[in-house]
């Protein structure tokens with residue numbers, strides 16, 4: 449199984465990701481990871497920090513001569529900004545409390561609950577780790593998994609469907625490959641008619657000292673049928689995907705397929721009718737297709753072979769330049785929440801992070817179903833499964 453962990457504070461020396469369970473023999477180079485890190489840094493509405501950083505991954509372990517070893521893959525991303533924060537973030541004991549203390553917690557951030565729970569005097573001890581900077585490490589880990597899934601034909605992309613209350617009408621069907629089109633837009637939106645409104649909304653929020661949230665859609669295509677399982681609650685792929693997405697900072701909702709709208713439909717209008725399919729694409733689906741994909745590619749906690757479609761809602765960033773009411777942790781007196789340098793919105797980046805979350809979860813589920821110590825072994829298992837699907841329809845009348 450593939451698992452990962454991250455470490456690192458926002459203004460500490462570096463971020464680290466460790467990915468375990470990737471089979472040996474997967475071609476992997478730093479540029480596979482750097483390309484994703486670069487995508488995460490972009491988007492209209494990002495703050496000054498993204499001008500300081502130039503996120504790059506260094507492999508510390510697990511990769512040799514351009515291929516994985518099957519051992520844990522450790523990746524390091526330096527924080528360039530650390531130079532300006534050396535004294536604040538130093539590990540050594542200090543005579544004085546470090547500068548840049550935060551004692552007026554921001555509503556919406558981890559500041560208050562974390563400071564109380566971990567019994568700290570300075571909320572910086574919390575916010576440095578709670579910062580969405582950590583998602584750079586997740587994107588690096590996700591890039592490794594994306595590379596593995598690409599070996600099995602899976603394409604993962606995303607686009608922004610709403611930002612700051614402006615809703616897009618994305619083209620149907622979505623472009624292939626999705627990111628080649630979405631990455632051309634500064635807000636990663638596929639509806640040119642509203643793109644300018646989104647940018648204007650971000651600029652207005654910035655002028656007002658405010659922040660904005662939104663919704664992104666993540667799509668994984670060319671997924672094989674039957675990944676995940678119905679047999680136990682914690683093997684259901686929809687639950688695992690939702691958990692991975694909900695754990696992204698500021699995410700407050702996840703929908704699979706039509707999601708909440710399915711609750712208002714009759715069964716006859718909600719489910720995706722089954723038909724036979726032919727051709728190369730039907731090899732992954734056992735020779736079946738659906739007339740619609742309202743289920744978002746998941747039934748019974750397993751992939752159907754239709755595209756995985758999930759939507760992720762992000763609340764507005766909690767650091768406000770015109771802050772909300774708070775209480776000072778030292779004096780107990782009412783005070784305005786503290787302001788820190790931040791983004792106006794990170795919704796365009798959310799898509800990239802959500803893609804990484806999908807890649808990590810799906811790669812884990814692929815490793816579970818097709819597991820092998822080497823890529824060649826995993827591929828043999830995959831090919832054997834596809835051959836098994838093929839055999840099922842050996843005696844059927846052809847449809848084309």
Ligand code: EPS
Pocket residue numbers: 458495496497498529578579580581582583584765766767788789790791
């Ligand atoms: C982020 C880095 C952070 C913030 C943002 C995401 O850098 P700094 O705090 O130095 O400006 O821009 O983090 C938050 C929005 C947050 O609430 O912590 C990044 O690399 O994505």
